[in-house]
Amino acid sequence: MRYWLMKSEPSDCSIDDLAALPGQTVAWYGVRNYQARNFMRDQMRAGDSVLFYHSNCKEPGIAGIAKVSSTAYPDATQFDRNSKYFDPKATPEQPRWFNVDVRLERKIPLISINALRRHPELARMRTLQRGNRLSITPLDPAEWNFILKNLANP
DNA sequence: GCCAACGTTGGC
DNA sequence: GCCAACGTTGGC
Numbered sequence: 001m002r003y004w005l006m007k008s009e010p011s012d013c014s015i016d017d018l019a020a021l022p023g024q025t026v027a028w029y030g031v032r033n034y035q036a037r038n039f040m041r042d043q044m045r046a047g048d049s050v051l052f053y054h055s056n057c058k059e060p061g062i063a064g065i066a067k068v069s070s071t072a073y074p075d076a077t078q079f080d081r082n083s084k085y086f087d088p089k090a091t092p093e094q095p096r097w098f099n100v101d102v103r104l105e106r107k108i109p110l111i112s113i114n115a116l117r118r119h120p121e122l123a124r125m126r127t128l129q130r131g132n133r134l135s136i137t138p139l140d141p142a143e144w145n146f147i148l149k150n151l152a153n154p
Numbered sequence: 155g156c157c158a159a160c161g162t163t164g165g166c
Numbered sequence: 167g168c169c170a171a172c173g174t175t176g177g178c
Contacts, residue, residue: 007176009176033161034161035161055175055176055177056175056176056177057176060176060177113177130158130159131158131159131160131175132159132160132175132176133159133160133161133174133175133176135175
C-alpha cells in the first residue's frame with residue numbers, strides 16, 4: 001500500500017465538490033504529464049492513501065484525506081474533441097493517458113503549505129521543493145504518518 | 155498578474 | 167540527439 005499527494009485546483013474540483021459527487025468519488029482525469037501518468041498507471045492500486053491538496057488558489061494546502069478506489073483505466077477526455085484535454089494522437093486502441101478513481105475519506109481543516117513547511121520532518125516532500133510542478137507525488141510512509149498524527153487530527 | 159522553474163516541441 | 171523557443175504550473 002502506497003501513499004500519495006494529489007493536487008487539484010479548487011476552481012476545477014475542490015474538496016467540497018468531491019464531497020458532493022455521487023459516491024464522493026471522482027475520476028482523476030486530465031493529467032497530461034508522463035511522470036504523473038506513470039504513477040497512476042504503474043503504481044497506484046485501490047486502497048492506496050491520498051492527501052487531497054488544493055493548488056493554484058488563495059490558500060494552498062492539504063484539504064482532505066482520500067483513497068484510490070480503482071486501478072488506472074484510459075482517461076475518457078483524451079478522446080473527446082470538445083474537451084480541453086483532447087489528445088489527437090490518442091486512440092482507444094492506443095490510449096496515452098490514464099486515470100484512477102479517487103474517493104473522499106474525510107475533509108480536514110486545511111493544512112496550509114506554510115504549516116507543512118514548518119516541520120523539518122516534511123522538508124523532503126516533493127510538493128514543498130522549489131520548482132516542483134508534479135501534480136501527483138509519492139509520500140514516504142513516515143511523512144504520511146507524521147501528517148496524520150500531528151496535523152490532520154479531527 | 156508576476157515570474158522562476160520545468161516539460162515539451164520541433165528545426166537542424 | 168541537441169537545444170532554443172515556447173507553454174504551463176503554481177506559489178507569492
